[in-house]
Amino acid sequence: MARKLINNPNDLVNELIEGYILFNSSKVKRLGDLNVIIRADLPVKDKVGIVIGGGSGHEPLFLEYVGKGIADAAVHGQIFAAPSPDLTYNAIKAVDSGRGVILLYNNYAGDVLNFNIAQEMAADEGINVQTVLINDEISSAPKERMEDRRGTTADHLLFKIAGAASGEDMDMDSLVRLLRKAVYNSRSLGVSLSACSLPQTGFATFTLEDGKMEFGMGLHGEAGVKKVDLMSADDTAKTILDYIIDDLPFKKDDEVLVVVNGYGSTTRMEMFIVTRKIYSYLNGKGISIYSAEVGEFCTSQEMAGVSITLMKLDAEIKKYYGCPV
């Protein structure tokens, strides 16, 4: 049985959204009775709109990323399931101020399918909709097939950069170019120390034996790439960073953003112990940390584990990352 505080499992996403809207009613509202959260002040005049979204169950994704300086709307599917096209279509309509809308989301087959349908529906009405896919997870496909890689915690940084840049009168083409560059500069890899359970059913999405850890496990229980005996925090951080650094590759004198993301039940103590090693290891390689974020940004219910994301900075990305949200 899942040890979860819920009511009727069918109402999970609806009640999540109701609770969040009550909590944050000065800044966001719900679009009708849809599982779509929008800025309270939409549409924002003369701004390219930013629509994000995906399956629920990864909170704070996606609804907590809506507001001034960040996304204009978030569409929520059911737990670990892509949002249906009508949600995204309605979000696009609510957000569009005449300068077009960018769909910025993580690369999963179901999401791509449904977001693409919404894009076509909106295009039929003459709305300029462009897509930027996030595919930062390096273990899910080799570099030669980067376009097949899954999206994970780089979204936390991308949403912020998209919100800041779109709020400063950047046009559609420039925005798409900026965001694709920021995606290309991002690399993530995680390690799981336990499974997670689906809140609707209480069943675990996979099993991971006591004393083992698995690199590259997906946010929905997708199989990882390497299962090993539990390693120390320092060795874990080093292993992840070696994979990430090699992949871009990140080089001496690069300046990076770092995200240390907890999957759900991992404590902040563990995250800071990992952060400590990241600083010393990157420092030893001459890679400079411009800023680090440590917390739960892209979760998988009560899964134990962390992911590390590096994004290589240039002056343009740095400018927009630094804008207030």
Next chain:
Amino acid sequence: MARKLINNPNDLVNELIEGYILFNSSKVKRLGDLNVIIRADLPVKDKVGIVIGGGSGHEPLFLEYVGKGIADAAVHGQIFAAPSPDLTYNAIKAVDSGRGVILLYNNYAGDVLNFNIAQEMAADEGINVQTVLINDEISSAPKERMEDRRGTTADHLLFKIAGAASGEDMDMDSLVRLLRKAVYNSRSLGVSLSACSLPQTGFATFTLEDGKMEFGMGLHGEAGVKKVDLMSADDTAKTILDYIIDDLPFKKDDEVLVVVNGYGSTTRMEMFIVTRKIYSYLNGKGISIYSAEVGEFCTSQEMAGVSITLMKLDAEIKKYYGCPV
């Protein structure tokens, strides 16, 4: 075996602090090699100092509450263990600018013993040190013995109010009066859905059978007051609120701060489902929510569950709560 990302278990607190300082080096620093985190700009001239602290393992408590507009120093014991007197004594000395220091911490026997020794050591050197104990947890002793109650998530609000008021030139006596009023106006109660494990050993602090939940469980595995079959989120919130509302009591037309605190592995989805019920239930009783905070503030490793805190507001408390941190 604990599913924890750590190195040598003896280094947990030291590495937590090292990681946090690297992460936040512009605002905080470590006091020598002690497990004491202080504002980087200490001592702040003409300000009553605020020293907080307690056992580690409850992160973000206590170290993440140090900074401008919040505490001046945090002293950390080992996991779930009170900090030794010398740490607090050194923190007092570092913080004092001549106007005295307040020790603001949760009411646990070991903490009281050790903080009191530090207070005496500092008093011997002529430093005016006052203590404000936080005792918001209503199930740990009856109301007639409020002074025996444990401190929990009200500390999140108290630290903010103390930091704001002490930063606005409030003198020692006025500050102590304000903080004691705010403590008195605070009530908390939680429910646990699982045990937590000690990161040093991997052993659980207690057992809780599948399908059960326990109200009033302590942050260190102290026995609760009522074990029941798993209830819905709505019934759980209502049960907790009934206890809390009755205890102060909170009345129609009261204005309150609400904190919904996750103990560790509880998802933000669950927290917002609970938050939803809190809004409707308090609204039905004519109690007005000035602001709510939803997150992990006072954790117990990977324990599942939530606590709810209400603090009754007046104009003075509201003023300081609203100050930027």
